[in-house]
Amino acid sequence: MRTSKHYSNVGTTKRVDHEAGRHRPKRAAAEPAECLSCGALYVGRRWVLPETAHESPKHQEWRPQRTVTCPACKQIKDGLPSGFVHLKGRFLADHRGEIERLVLAEAGRAAVDNPLGRIMELKEAGEELVVSTTTEHLAKRLGQALEKAFAGHVRYDFSHENKLARVYWERD
Ligand SMILES: [Zn+2]
Known part of the structure; x- marks a missing residue:
């Protein structure tokens, strides 16, 4: 708590961003989420096919953080x-x-x-x-x-x- 107050009192954009990043996992669900039925992945706030996701070098090493049932399933x-x-x-x-x-x-x-x-x-x-x-x-x-x-x-x-x-x- 004390730490977040410290950051919010500092007016630089960089530090505000840093703080937002640190707190985001508490508000948004963990990503990527994987649909147990079809294997679709939820990442970056959208659903993608596993093939599409793994084509991106940035995402090749992904492991699902949680399993869900996607809206389509x-x-x-x-x-x-x-x-x-x-x-x-x-x-x-x-x-x-x-x-x-x-x-x-x-x-x-x-x-x-x-x-x-x-x-x-x-x-x-x-x-x-x-x-x-x-x-x-x-x-x-x-x-x-x-x-x-x-x-x-x-x-x-x-x-x-x-x-x-x-x-x-x-x-x-
Ligand atoms: Zn699904």
């Missing part, structure tokens, strides 16, 4: 999607495998930017294939990728109240 466990992509049309029936591969590959690329964006499920619903996602952003991104790869028609419907994105892609 929790959402998957609770079954609460934030986005849906509805796919339909004759083209879907004829190119199902190709389309599914594109969707999964795009989700993999998106995970590099934000590992909390995940596909929860690919499910048949009548004539539709419905992809549920943990984030609105991923649903939107999948819609864009489908349109770019296969043309067709895409429509976005965002409910900001429910924080739910519905994307409809169709090609006959």
